[in-house]
Amino acid sequence: xxxxxxxxxxxxxxxxxxxxxxxxxxxxxxxxxxxxxxxxxxxxxxxxxxxxxxxxxxxxxxxxxxxxxxxxxxxxxxxxxxxxxxxxxxxxxxxxxxxxxxxxxxxxxxxxxxxxxxxxxxxxxxxxxxxxxxxxxxxxxxxxxxxxxxxxxxxxxxxxxxxxxxxxxxxxxxxxxxxxxxxxxxxxxxxxxxxxxxxxxxxxxxxxxxxxxxxxxxxxxxxxxxxxxxxxxxxxxxxxxxxxxxxxxxxxxxxxxxxxxxxxxxxxxxxxxx
Numbered sequence: 001x002x003x004x005x006x007x008x009x010x011x012x013x014x015x016x017x018x019x020x021x022x023x024x025x026x027x028x029x030x031x032x033x034x035x036x037x038x039x040x041x042x043x044x045x046x047x048x049x050x051x052x053x054x055x056x057x058x059x060x061x062x063x064x065x066x067x068x069x070x071x072x073x074x075x076x077x078x079x080x081x082x083x084x085x086x087x088x089x090x091x092x093x094x095x096x097x098x099x100x101x102x103x104x105x106x107x108x109x110x111x112x113x114x115x116x117x118x119x120x121x122x123x124x125x126x127x128x129x130x131x132x133x134x135x136x137x138x139x140x141x142x143x144x145x146x147x148x149x150x151x152x153x154x155x156x157x158x159x160x161x162x163x164x165x166x167x168x169x170x171x172x173x174x175x176x177x178x179x180x181x182x183x184x185x186x187x188x189x190x191x192x193x194x195x196x197x198x199x200x201x202x203x204x205x206x207x208x209x210x211x212x213x214x215x216x217x218x219x220x221x222x223x224x225x226x227x228x229x230x231x232x233x234x235x236x237x238x239x240x241x242x243x244x245x246x247x248x249x250x251x252x253x254x255x256x257x258x259x260x261x262x263x264x265x266x267x268x269x270x271x272x273x274x
Contacts, residue, residue, distance in 0.1 A: 002030045002274040006266045007048045008040035009245050015269035017051045019044040023070040024189060024216060024246040027054050033135050036062045037176050038189050039074030046077060059085035063140050065189020066173045067094045072111035079121050089126045091142045091172035097160040098168055128174045131205050142174035144193040144201045150229045151194025154221050178274055183208050185274055188215035190247050196233045209238040220249035227255040235261060243272055
């Protein structure tokens, strides 16, 4: 059995000993094997892990879904505390500087560390393209073709390149995939490439339907039509269960239910068992 615990998320749960803040971090445990998927934005992820009795000192791997601060900035805190793993899995272009642009000013949304920091800590970096086995039936997966005509990345997200600022295509976004006998389960950070695009690519790569999606699906900025189109598409692709959180938006969870999906919100301290 695999246990997935949200050790950081935007909302509080019944466990009032925990700190909730804008960010996401999942702890995945199977037997003696342990993965940290995203690290939240800072030291409060460490605080929550301590309160939950989760030991971050002997992780098999750390996987960062993308380099926005609310998913990756906590990696520095964990690493500088002497915790984490020697193995770091990231997507292509992870260290590009990311910003939000409001038409006048730019706000730095990056992770707060660079390649030199990671190398200086003696870490082994794995750039994920396609499916990469972490252990047993758990994979990191990246590389998503953009086919859904209704899934668009908000224009405010940009990245800085040698040629100047360009729209952020989130080519660094990766997810976790848990393979089962007849289907697979996805664990996502923000799903910036579009959750239906991501599900489609995972289905194709693994040759199995996706039964469940847990994590952020970034519909908090979407209009109602996009939410409905997304949930209808997920239902048609065979998604049965969703544990949506972080950037998904409360309205998206309501729309899910009306489109035949069983959904819950994964708040800080909440768990699922696969």
